[in-house]
Amino acid sequence: MPERSNGAVSKTVDPGNGVPGFESLSLRKMMNLSLGMSINETESTQIKYRMNQLNSCNWPSTDPLMIKYHDEEWGIPIHDDTKIFEFMLLDAFQAGLSWKTILHKRENFRKAFDNFDIRRIAEYNEKEIQRLLSDSTIIRNKAKINAAVTNACCFLKVQKEFGTFDRFIWQFTNGKTIHNKWKSLKEMPSFSRESDEMSVELKKRGFKFVGTTICYAFMQASGMVNDHLAHCYRYKELISVG
Secondary structure (H helix, E strand, O other): OOOOOOOOOOOEOOOOOOOOOHHHOEHHHHHHHHOOOOOOHHHHHHHHHHHHHHHOOOOOOOOHHHHHHHHHOOOOOOOOHHHHHHHHHHHHHHOOOOHHHHHHOHHHHHHHOHHHOHHHHHOOOHHHHHHHHOOOOOOOOHHHHHHHHHHHHHHHHHHHHHOOHHHHHHHHHOOOOEEOOOOOHHHOOOOOHHHHHHHHHHHHOOOOOOOHHHHHHHHHHOOOEEOOOOOOHHHHHHHHHO
């Protein structure tokens, strides 16, 4: 989500396009990778990314978890209510922070919030709130923790009204992914008409931490918009998904 050790040989790769990390990538390591020789997993991930970065979004930089998220999750349309709630919860906690920070604590959030079980979270009492506030592995922000509980309750009400939350939330893009065609991160907006409308409706229904910027980040993550850069290999793959 946009936020917006050296080898034995001295010569390094520099594509001349300002791609971070390329200047420290040794030819020896690239050769070892192509020949299937042993390198550690982190180096492998970083090298593969650097080799392909000109054909990919550059916002994950060389962080392995961010790369994996970009390649395997970001922008894929999701319709499972529990997964939708997970992304909404995480995006709310991201407010004022980087996605990288949240992503690296994601499994901690999963454990702390009962595997994102909506019904359980909706029933959290003050004891559970205090448990979360004492949990140093997550973001201990009382307003955001209280919002997670409030949002779970509101989520259940929407499910009851529409049958699924998925049916409700995807109406803002008429049930289809909006495929943008940005050439650079500078062109990419932080909100849209659709995220404005979503934010207004969610607030009317009692949801918290659902400003238009947070809603747009959710739309990017959940595949309601395809904001991979047009040259990114994932852009065309997601177009084929729908």
